[in-house]
Amino acid sequence: EKYGLEDNIFWEDILSNDVDVQARTMFRISEGVTKAVDDAIWNVLTEDRAFPSAAAPSTNSILIAATKHWNGTSAAIINDLMNAKQLIAEDNYDTSNLMVFVSPKDHRSIVQWLASKGTQFPTIGQEMAQNGRAGKLVGIDIVISNSVTASYALVVVPKICATWRALTPLTTETITDPLKSVKIRAVEIGVTQLTDPSAVCIISNTQGNGSE
16 A cells, blocks of 8 residues: 655745745655554554444454443543453453553543542653653553544554554655756555454544533
8 A cells, every 4th residue: 555645845935935845845745644654554453443343353342331431421431441451351462561542532531531530640640742652541551643533442452463564664755846846755655464353442432422
């Protein structure tokens, strides 16, 4: 699978802009390709959210009840995460190093819930997010990602559940048309292989309508 973006910058813009438009364009395009790859990985890990179905017979899944949304007063976030941990453990996988991928909105709900309950808040609240990581909860690393579909979270055994097979790593190319323009192009080629679907547990219906 090939993921690529490009943009064209007029020569006059490069000369006249106060900011380094060429460097910023290269950064923006590279970020766009990286996001496209992250989206593709998310779709493979969740099998396009086909739960439960015959298309995903081996993947663990949890459906949060209508009154238990993570942004509601009756949320049971720790129990939901422990449920996912249990399901993966019952499939004979080591659960000592699990990760949960959440959206920025659900991360806010987690922190708000912990603050209201007073449960483990000092630990998670004082940790700075690095590379999307935002602390631990019940032994599970929390990772924030914009690739997470609204109202879903994903618990995985990292480095076991899937493999990213890279044919070409992220590569950028600058093509100059003298006195006219500069074209910035970025590409990455690879594919995600879901090798161990039982090392994955998708949690759905994390977000309510705010009425609770």
